[in-house]
Amino acid sequence: MKKVLIANRGEIALRVNRACHDLGIPTVAVFSEADRDSLHVKRADEAFCVGPAPSARSYLNIPNIISAALISGADAIHPGYGFLAENARFAEICRDHGITFIGPSPDAIRAMGDKATAKRIMVEAGVPVTPGTDIVENLEQARAFAAEAGYPVLIKATAGGGGKGMRAVHAPEELEQALNSASNEAQAAFGDGRVYLEKLISNPRHIEVQVLADTHGGILILGERDCSIQKPSHQKLIEEAPGPRLSAAFRSSLYGVAREAVKAVGYVNAGTLEFLGDGERFYFMEMNTRIQVEHPVTEEIFSIDLVTEQLRVARGEALSRTQDDLHAQGHAIEVRVNAEDPASNFAPAAGTLETVQLPGGPGIRVDTHLYEGSVVPPYYDSMLAKIVAHGADRQEAISRMVRALRETVIEGVRTTVPFCIDVLTDPEYLAGGVDIGYLPRFLVRDARVEAAAAR
Amino acid sequence: MQSENDEIDVQGEIERLVRPLLQAFDDSDLTRLSVDEEEFGLEFVRRLRPSRATEHVAAAAEQAPALAPRPVDVVAADVVGVFRVSRPQAALGQPVAAARELGYVEALGIRNPVRVGRAGTIAEVFVGDGDPVEYGQPLFGIEVDV
Numbered sequence: 001m002k003k004v005l006i007a008n009r010g011e012i013a014l015r016v017n018r019a020c021h022d023l024g025i026p027t028v029a030v031f032s033e034a035d036r037d038s039l040h041v042k043r044a045d046e047a048f049c050v051g052p053a054p055s056a057r058s059y060l061n062i063p064n065i066i067s068a069a070l071i072s073g074a075d076a077i078h079p080g081y082g083f084l085a086e087n088a089r090f091a092e093i094c095r096d097h098g099i100t101f102i103g104p105s106p107d108a109i110r111a112m113g114d115k116a117t118a119k120r121i122m123v124e125a126g127v128p129v130t131p132g133t134d135i136v137e138n139l140e141q142a143r144a145f146a147a148e149a150g151y152p153v154l155i156k157a158t159a160g161g162g163g164k165g166m167r168a169v170h171a172p173e174e175l176e177q178a179l180n181s182a183s184n185e186a187q188a189a190f191g192d193g194r195v196y197l198e199k200l201i202s203n204p205r206h207i208e209v210q211v212l213a214d215t216h217g218g219i220l221i222l223g224e225r226d227c228s229i230q231k232p233s234h235q236k237l238i239e240e241a242p243g244p245r246l247s248a249a250f251r252s253s254l255y256g257v258a259r260e261a262v263k264a265v266g267y268v269n270a271g272t273l274e275f276l277g278d279g280e281r282f283y284f285m286e287m288n289t290r291i292q293v294e295h296p297v298t299e300e301i302f303s304i305d306l307v308t309e310q311l312r313v314a315r316g317e318a319l320s321r322t323q324d325d326l327h328a329q330g331h332a333i334e335v336r337v338n339a340e341d342p343a344s345n346f347a348p349a350a351g352t353l354e355t356v357q358l359p360g361g362p363g364i365r366v367d368t369h370l371y372e373g374s375v376v377p378p379y380y381d382s383m384l385a386k387i388v389a390h391g392a393d394r395q396e397a398i399s400r401m402v403r404a405l406r407e408t409v410i411e412g413v414r415t416t417v418p419f420c421i422d423v424l425t426d427p428e429y430l431a432g433g434v435d436i437g438y439l440p441r442f443l444v445r446d447a448r449v450e451a452a453a454a455r
Numbered sequence: 456m457q458s459e460n461d462e463i464d465v466q467g468e469i470e471r472l473v474r475p476l477l478q479a480f481d482d483s484d485l486t487r488l489s490v491d492e493e494e495f496g497l498e499f500v501r502r503l504r505p506s507r508a509t510e511h512v513a514a515a516a517e518q519a520p521a522l523a524p525r526p527v528d529v530v531a532a533d534v535v536g537v538f539r540v541s542r543p544q545a546a547l548g549q550p551v552a553a554a555r556e557l558g559y560v561e562a563l564g565i566r567n568p569v570r571v572g573r574a575g576t577i578a579e580v581f582v583g584d585g586d587p588v589e590y591g592q593p594l595f596g597i598e599v600d601v
Binding site for chain 2: 048070
């Protein structure tokens, strides 16, 4: 691996750039016309503009990105997360041009990207999945399943993601219309209108397992992350590792299942298995075949660099550690600092940052592309920074995070910082182990308190 | 500091005043600069070469002072790749018709033609044969026919 092209922007482009430089590998950045002055462009050894601001014409422009790799002599591409990270066709195109795609095989991406296929593979591997159907061909099949499993049920698109083509159905008379609208939405969004049904687990926890595998049969199960603090749109806001209030039996079963899943998929590189946690039970939800936003909490407790491990695996080397070398230390929390207004349903904001004062001190890590005067363009996701706190235990991690958020000053756009302080000092959060319904409930409670204060 | 009785070194003084002016003129897009002071006057006139768009524009203005400078269209790369000159090569100062192919950007084995938009004269060449180019990179400046 002589040179790595980083097909992404923002903090993750910088994160990958750092990992490459730590291993002495030169980097090539790509950028859109809106990101000409971005930090990821300045920090890379070379940079190519690959298109105008809209990501469909720049960060998703496969011909221009591959061409930039070829003319700069980059022999590997790291896709980061989002954009082309889980595009099996892109991984194939890289391979066809003699470029190493830093991630799993196109086949693994494709299998896990199709939810129905992923579920079938997991069932065969003995991984628990939520009770559900194959692709439903007609209304009668859907009715039969819902009657047997009991309402509520969830309609999901097999090509789905980001909540598109997904409908919760609470009563038999809602089923037909929900089925049609979910299928139409999936057809419009993914060009594939096929849907299936699942039993809806009410207010589960979001528990995910980080895995790493190399081409020599080495597999690392790097514990779990609890990502139950989600906005009403199901986007994660606060994540932590390890998951609070989980029994030893739950963990041991979860890790065993994760290992079997990795083997069944023949998975190589970094990935995440997402589960719904329901008391002592858990059900496979999906596998993300990329590095994730919240990977730093795992890095902090295991003192491991997941991105350099990705690079090593892609070079055909063995992982730097064995499972026996890994021992989780303490507790880590990540807060996503987004340019969003929690009071307006997390509406994203864009603008120029007049003041940027980032936190530091013991136990604090900040992954960000911000600098004073930097511009937050309206074209991309609204994440500005990830603040990660590590402590000897959960209480210390939370205290450090609250201190860090209070030190943080970002002027020019509204951010999620004040809101996250409120969450992190809320008794229900402090008690630990909340479900994904917690944050929507908190928002309602918060609105009531404010309304009462205003009277 | 010089005393009042010192004889003024005229040659040296002209040198001191003129050099920076000449430099400033040379760095500018001006074609003519005249100074008319009590003690002395001078005038710089740039000999026009057709190779620079700015001079061309200035020359046009010189001949017909009422007209606005001719617009220069920038022909930019719309794909990432390696630029290649098309033959016969269009030279600086040469008139080119609309849609004339000046070269192409080779990307993933595909030739993406680089064409003149509005007809005019090649006033700027920013790229050489074999240069890697990025999206939006200026390749040529075309001084548009009025």
